[in-house]
Amino acid sequence: MSGWRLCDYEAAARERLAPAHYDYFAGGAGEEITLRANVAAFDRLALVPRVLRGAGRPETGVTLLGCRASMPVLIAPTAFHRLADPQGERATARAAAAAETIMIVSMAATVAVEEVGAAAPGATLWFQLYVQPDLAFTERIVRRAESAGCRALVVTADSPVMGVRRRDIRNRFLDLPAHLHCENLRDGPGGPVRPIAMWPELSWEHLAVLRRMTDLPIVVKGVTHPADARLAIEHGAAAIMVSNHGGRQLDGVPTAIDLLPEIVAEVAGPDGSTVPVLVDGGVRRGTDVVKALALGAAAVAVGRPVLWGLAAGGEPGVAGVLGLLRAEVEQAMTLCGCAGVGDLTPDMVRSVVPPC
Numbered sequence: 001m002s003g004w005r006l007c008d009y010e011a012a013a014r015e016r017l018a019p020a021h022y023d024y025f026a027g028g029a030g031e032e033i034t035l036r037a038n039v040a041a042f043d044r045l046a047l048v049p050r051v052l053r054g055a056g057r058p059e060t061g062v063t064l065l066g067c068r069a070s071m072p073v074l075i076a077p078t079a080f081h082r083l084a085d086p087q088g089e090r091a092t093a094r095a096a097a098a099a100e101t102i103m104i105v106s107m108a109a110t111v112a113v114e115e116v117g118a119a120a121p122g123a124t125l126w127f128q129l130y131v132q133p134d135l136a137f138t139e140r141i142v143r144r145a146e147s148a149g150c151r152a153l154v155v156t157a158d159s160p161v162m163g164v165r166r167r168d169i170r171n172r173f174l175d176l177p178a179h180l181h182c183e184n185l186r187d188g189p190g191g192p193v194r195p196i197a198m199w200p201e202l203s204w205e206h207l208a209v210l211r212r213m214t215d216l217p218i219v220v221k222g223v224t225h226p227a228d229a230r231l232a233i234e235h236g237a238a239a240i241m242v243s244n245h246g247g248r249q250l251d252g253v254p255t256a257i258d259l260l261p262e263i264v265a266e267v268a269g270p271d272g273s274t275v276p277v278l279v280d281g282g283v284r285r286g287t288d289v290v291k292a293l294a295l296g297a298a299a300v301a302v303g304r305p306v307l308w309g310l311a312a313g314g315e316p317g318v319a320g321v322l323g324l325l326r327a328e329v330e331q332a333m334t335l336c337g338c339a340g341v342g343d344l345t346p347d348m349v350r351s352v353v354p355p356c
C-alpha cells in the first residue's frame with residue numbers, strides 16, 4: 001500500500017466489498033447533493049501560506065476534552081465495521097491506538113464496546129450514542145461505555161429518523177448478515193439484540209437528562225444551525241461536532257466546512273473562551289484538515305476513509321489511511337509555515353472558484 005492515495009483505498013475497498021455493502025458505506029441520502037458537496041466544498045477553499053517564519057517541523061498534536069491525540073484527525077463513528085473486515089471495530093481501534101488518535105466507537109458497532117476496549121488497550125475511545133426512548137436501556141449502554149473506558153459521549157442529534165438512502169432501498173440492504181449484530185444493543189450478556197430506535201421526540205430536555213446520567217463530557221454531533229450550537233452549550237455540551245452525517249440524513253444541508261465559521265463565531269464567549277468545535281464530512285486529504293483548522297475547528301473526523309482502509313486491508317489498511325493523512329497534515333502545515341495547529345488562522349483561507 002506504499003504510495004497509495006486515499007482514492008486507491010476506496011478503489012481496493014470497492015473491489016473487496018459486496019456491492020450492497022459498498023453502497024451502504026459510500027452512499028448518502030436523497031439525491032446525494034450534500035454527499036457530493038461535502039467533498040467539493042474543500043476544493044472551493046484555497047490555502048494562503050505564510051513564509052519565512054522559521055517554524056521548523058510542525059507539532060500536529062491536539063488535546064480534546066482532556067484526551068491527547070497525536071494529530072487533529074479523529075475517527076468518526078461509523079456502523080458495522082465487520083462488514084468491512086472480520087476483526088471489525090477491533091482492527092480499527094488497534095490502528096487508532098498505534099496512530100495515537102481518538103476513535104469514536106459507534107453505538108451500532110458489530111463488536112461490543114468492552115471488546116473494542118480490550119482489543120486495543122492503548123486506544124483512546126469515545127462512545128457515540130443514539131439516545132434510545134427507553135431511557136433505562138440508554139443508561140445501561142452509557143454505563144457499559146463508561147466501564148469500557150470511553151472518555152466522552154458523542155450524542156448524535158441529526159437523526160430523529162433515518163435519512164432516505166436510495167442505494168440501500170434499491171439493494172434491499174435492510175439487515176445485517178445473520179452472523180453480525182449491533183453488540184452494544186444487546187439486552188444483557190448473551191441476551192437478544194434490540195433494534196436501534198431513531199427517536200423523533202428526542203429534545204434538549206433529554207440532553208439535560210444525559211448530563212445528569214454521566215460525568216463523561218458530552219459532544220453534540222450533527223449540529224448545523226448556529227443557534228443549536230449555542231443551545232448545546234447551554235445544555236451542558238463540552239464540545240460541538242458540526243456535521244451533516246456525511247450527507248446521509250437531510251439531503252440539501254450545507255456542507256459542514258461552510259457552516260463551520262458561523263458556528264465557531266457563535267460559541268466564542270465574550271471573554272474569548274470557547275468549547276472545541278469539531279467538524280466532519282468530506283475530509284479526504286491533509287490540506288482539507290488544515291483548511292478546517294484554519295477556519296476554527298479544533299480537529300476533524302473522518303468516516304468513509306477509515307472504512308475504505310479497513311475493507312482494503314484490515315488493521316494495516318486503517319493504519320495506512322491514518323498514516324497518509326498524518327503525513328499530508330504535517331506536509332501542509334510545514335508549507336503553511338506553521339509550528340503548531342494554533343498557527344493556522346482564518347486569514348490563511350480564501351474562497352475561490354476551483355481550480356484555484
Ligand SMILES: Cc1cc2nc3c(=O)[nH]c(=O)nc-3n(C[C@H](O)[C@H](O)[C@H](O)COP(=O)(O)O)c2cc1C
Nearest residue numbers: 025076077078079106156245246281282302303304
Ligand atoms: C457507513 C457509515 C455509517 C455511519 N454510522 C454512523 C453512526 O453509527 N453514528 C453516527 O453518529 N454517525 C454515523 N455516520 C456518520 C459519520 O460519523 C460521519 O458524520 C460521516 O461519515 C462524515 O463524513 P465522511 O464519511 O465524508 O468523512 C456514518 C457514516 C457512514 C459513512
Ligand SMILES: CC(C)CC(=O)C(=O)O
Nearest residue numbers: 078079108162196245248
Ligand atoms: C445503523 C445506522 C443508524 C448507522 C448510521 O448512522 C448511518 O448509517 O449513517
